[in-house]
Amino acid sequence: MGLKEQLQTAYEAVKKGDVAAAGEAVKELKALPRTAEGVFDLSSVEADVWQAAGLAYPVYVAYETTCNKKEGYPDLIAQMRAWNGKLAADYTFANASKAADMWINTIDFMSPEIYEYYRELVDIFKENVRKTLDLFYGADASAKDAADEARFKSAVLRACEADILLAEKYINRV
Numbered sequence: 001m002g003l004k005e006q007l008q009t010a011y012e013a014v015k016k017g018d019v020a021a022a023g024e025a026v027k028e029l030k031a032l033p034r035t036a037e038g039v040f041d042l043s044s045v046e047a048d049v050w051q052a053a054g055l056a057y058p059v060y061v062a063y064e065t066t067c068n069k070k071e072g073y074p075d076l077i078a079q080m081r082a083w084n085g086k087l088a089a090d091y092t093f094a095n096a097s098k099a100a101d102m103w104i105n106t107i108d109f110m111s112p113e114i115y116e117y118y119r120e121l122v123d124i125f126k127e128n129v130r131k132t133l134d135l136f137y138g139a140d141a142s143a144k145d146a147a148d149e150a151r152f153k154s155a156v157l158r159a160c161e162a163d164i165l166l167a168e169k170y171i172n173r174v
């Protein structure tokens with residue numbers, strides 16, 4: 001089984017509360033080489049690294065939160081900062097929607113008890129949602145791929161349900 005399949009299986013297990021089942025996938029993930037930005041080189045997982053990141057980081061943070069006593073949080077937030085930089089360098093709606101999905105799914109499994117890391121990731125997410133709305137939902141909104149738009153809307157709705165975003169401010173904008 002390849003790493004992509006391992007991550008998919010681990011993600012499903014994590015969503016059901018079986019975080020320990022993600023151990024092998026996280027071990028393989030941590031063994032991946034790093035890119036120049038310091039993030040896991042996910043090109044071997046999926047050609048679209050944003051898609052791969054959407055699988056990898058929720059599994060990684062769930063495992064770090066539950067099984068590794070949050071010891072990987074400094075590495076996680078450093079990687080999230082790097083992904084934020086990657087998005088800023090190539091800000092397309094497709095990348096922004098995949099990034100929003102990755103961040104909200106990662107936030108779901110992150111412990112707010114480690115407030116500074118949790119808050120920084122929430123701030124990254126919020127900043128990019130606002131930017132995406134301003135750039136792609138304004139007066140000169142460009143055509144968006146239906147799957148990307150559904151992904152972005154889902155991330156915003158989930159953030160509203162989790163009280164990360166104010167529903168009255170964001171629901172009507174997507």
